[in-house]
Amino acid sequence: MPAIDDIAKAQLALMESKGLRRILKETAPQAGVRVQRGGRELISFSGNDYFGLSQDVRVIHAAGEALERYGAGAGASRLVTGNIPLYGELEAALAEYKATEAACVFGSGYLANIGVITTLVGKADLIIADKYSHACMLDGAQLSGATLVRFAHNNIEHCRLLLESYRTEHQNCLIMTETVFSMDGDRAPVVELAALAREFDAWLLTDDAHGLGFSEHKRNGHGNRAADIQIGTLSKGAGSYGGYVCASQAVIEWLHTAARSLIFSTALPPATLAASIASLDILRNEPQRMQKALENARLFTKYLSLPQAQSLIVPVVLGEVERALEASLMLEEAGFLVAAIRPPTVPQASARLRFTFSSVHEKADIERAAHVLKQGDFA
Numbered sequence: 259m260p261a262i263d264d265i266a267k268a269q270l271a272l273m274e275s276k277g278l279r280r281i282l283k284e285t286a287p288q289a290g291v292r293v294q295r296g297g298r299e300l301i302s303f304s305g306n307d308y309f310g311l312s313q314d315v316r317v318i319h320a321a322g323e324a325l326e327r328y329g330a331g332a333g334a335s336r337l338v339t340g341n342i343p344l345y346g347e348l349e350a351a352l353a354e355y356k357a358t359e360a361a362c363v364f365g366s367g368y369l370a371n372i373g374v375i376t377t378l379v380g381k382a383d384l385i386i387a388d389k390y391s392h393a394c395m396l397d398g399a400q401l402s403g404a405t406l407v408r409f410a411h412n413n414i415e416h417c418r419l420l421l422e423s424y425r426t427e428h429q430n431c432l433i434m435t436e437t438v439f440s441m442d443g444d445r446a447p448v449v450e451l452a453a454l455a456r457e458f459d460a461w462l463l464t465d466d467a468h469g470l471g472f473s474e475h476k477r478n479g480h481g482n483r484a485a486d487i488q489i490g491t492l493s494k495g496a497g498s499y500g501g502y503v504c505a506s507q508a509v510i511e512w513l514h515t516a517a518r519s520l521i522f523s524t525a526l527p528p529a530t531l532a533a534s535i536a537s538l539d540i541l542r543n544e545p546q547r548m549q550k551a552l553e554n555a556r557l558f559t560k561y562l563s564l565p566q567a568q569s570l571i572v573p574v575v576l577g578e579v580e581r582a583l584e585a586s587l588m589l590e591e592a593g594f595l596v597a598a599i600r601p602p603t604v605p606q607a608s609a610r611l612r613f614t615f616s617s618v619h620e621k622a623d624i625e626r627a628a629h630v631l632k633q634g635d636f637a
């Protein structure tokens with residue numbers, strides 16, 4: 259039997275030959291959107307800290323106070339002794355922000371998706387998911403044992419066809435989508451999906467990981483008819499860490515009792531919870547940050563004559579893996595950090611640069627990055 263190291267090396271060589279090997283690169287955050295990598299300072303267009311809150315002094319101060327008061331770690335699961343008072347405060351703020359009865363905070367967005375999906379559905383049930391749903395939603399679906407079928411990306415008609423074909427054979431049905439798609443930056447037709455869910459006696463679950471501080475802003479005019487189950491993360495727009503789900507009181511209490519990734523995992527560090535509380539407060543009170551970030555994304559799409567940005571994520575799809583890596587390298591040489599996103603994160607032949615924009619980017623840097631892309635014939 260070959261040694262495990264031989265198998266590991268063979269696997270790595272195979273991935274390397276396809277240009278798909280992934281390597282961790284040490285990157286130190288500096289002020290704003292600057293990072294230090296390989297001895298150089300780069301301007302990052304790759305982070306998800308859309309409002310600069312991970313570096314905000316008020317957020318850092320709140321985290322520091324909680325650290326002093328409660329210590330570095332929670333020491334146990336929330337169900338045991340880890341449920342420190344900051345959880346209640348954060349969950350009340352989330353429920354209010356999302357206009358739901360209740361909320362539950364998990365260790366991460368990944369853990370929230372896994373825990374929620376496996377609680378809500380099982381073998382006798384059906385999941386209908388947008389084809390581009392995040393890996394952790396699909397992992398949760400597989401773990402649940404429910405029948406999983408996927409509809410073409412953002413295609414309501416296809417979703418309806420699948421409901422017509424599969425719904426009656428199953429007990430409960432969960433429709434899942436992201437609100438803002440993490441690799442494409444486009445937005446889901448949440449209102450239409452919610453109407454379909456009602457029509458077919460299904461539940462709608464949305465993952466708003468990239469929409470926090472944004473979806474709330476855009477909801478005007480759509481009333482409150484959002485999803486039954488709203489998942490998200492505090493690790494992106496909130497600049498902190500942790501996942502959450504907002505739903506009815508009954509669903510949240512069900513999760514407390516059944517979600518394995520909540521029950522069998524240690525509570526978040528107190529400083530992290532305090533940072534999230536401070537961030538949510540800033541997001542609520544300073545909507546101009548969202549305005550500014552969106553303006554930045556739209557400046558970029560305008561400069562490159564791309565369709566107007568619908569969110570703070572703008573993909574520049576280049577096709578083959580080599581081309582995406584080449585463009586990323588060229589940008590890095592010019593002082594910009596823009597990750598090349600490759601399959602299997604995105605579909606075959608759609609390797610891309612994924613630009614993200616924040617309220618703390620400078621207009622001149624955005625123009626310069628766009629200029630580098632044009633010069634290299636990448637846009």
Ligand SMILES: *Cc1c(COP(=O)(O)O)cnc(C)c1O
Pocket residue numbers: 366367368369371392394436440465467468491492493500501
């Ligand atoms: C990032 C992301 C997650 C995972 O959230 P973490 O808090 O980083 O674990 C889940 N869903 C989507 C759509 C994401 O983009």
